[in-house]
Amino acid sequence: MNEAKLAFVGFGTVGQGCAKHLQVMKQRLREAYGFEFRVVAITDVLKGSVLNKSGIDLSRALHAVEKGIRLDAAALGGQAGLSSVETIINANADIVIESTWTNLKDAEPGLTHIMTALNNGSDVATSNKGPIALHYRKLTDLAKSKGRILRFESTVMSGTPVFNMKEFCLPGVKILKMRGILNGTTNYILTEMAKGKDYASALKDAQVRGYAETDSSGDVEARDPKAKITILANALMDVDVNYEDVQAEGITKVTPDDIVKAAAHGNKIKLLAQAQTIEDDFIVSVKPTLIEENELLAHVSGVMNALSISTDAQPDITIIGPGAGGDSAGYGLLSDIMAAYSYRYSETGKPADRFANVPAIP
Secondary structure (H helix, E strand, O other): OOEEEEEEEOOOHHHHHHHHHHHHOHHHHHHHHOOEEEEEEEEEOOOEEEEOOOOOOHHHHHHHHHOOOOEOHHHHOOEEOOOHHHHHHHHOOOEEEEOOOOOOOOOOOHHHHHHHHHHOOOEEEEOOHHHHHHHHHHHHHHHHHHOOOEEOOHHHHOOOOOHHHHHHHOOOOOEEEEEEEOOHHHHHHHHHHHOOOOHHHHHHHHHHOOOOOOOOHHHHOOHHHHHHHHHHHHHHOOOOOOHHHOEEOOOOOOOHHHHHHHHHOOEEEEEEEEEEEEOOEEEEEEEEEEEEOOOHHHHOOOOEEEEEEEEOOOOOEEEEEEOOOHHHHHHHHHHHHHHHHHHHHOOOOOHHHHHOOOOOOO
């Protein structure tokens, strides 16, 4: 039984969500998959930094941050006060869990964190869209050159499996087209507008419920789903899409009258992200789109996300599930940790060897 040394870089809602899942599932993961872990470092720009190669008590760390207590050596042992990069280098972890904030301008600090970890010999599981949307090829090439694993399940549909589904459930297929609702905030707003609210009221309601940030521009102006469809296209369709070149239009100009007119013709308006080859061009876009009532995507409401995939072996396969939230994104990170662990310790370097004939977690 092998023990994985884990380092958390970013310990906000998503990082804590992953930590909680690790705590709750610890025995199940050990019994079903032989997975043992030791947290050797946690670093967060707001919550503090601690490095303890003997192992950090994860329950004490979670209790501290929930109580607003800064992470330090006095509470958790080891060494405190290192920068995030210093923590990554000195921790020498098997798997670095990167969940810092998304920056779609230059991808920092996540880009530096991921590159440092890969160069230092660590595998990486990240929920950070910025580095993967802006530098997918650079990072995957680096991981390959270092013989390391880079996983990013949580970057698109949080804990709802997309990349894992393709890898483990659809071997050998060629994806021809993808259409999806990839932003829960805007889907909630459009759902509420279909019930009669105007845009401003629906947005305010989303903010009150915690579905939208005070600055919701990344959602309503479509930068978030733009990043997600960029990641999907590059990772699943083997193309080289530049984030800046993706056509994107948000929902700020959608009016209640538009929604009423759409309904009168048997349609709904959804913020739809799409990627497909049309003749000799590869088209990637995000924009408010009329969807016929008889389509499954038309009935994905509230904060739910969905992705419809068309392949050369299977027609439309639609995945529906939560697209945000600490628990969901944290579970996406956990699934990546398990995949990286299985690669690292399987005899042939393929996760299927590790997971074959293993009973499902009850």
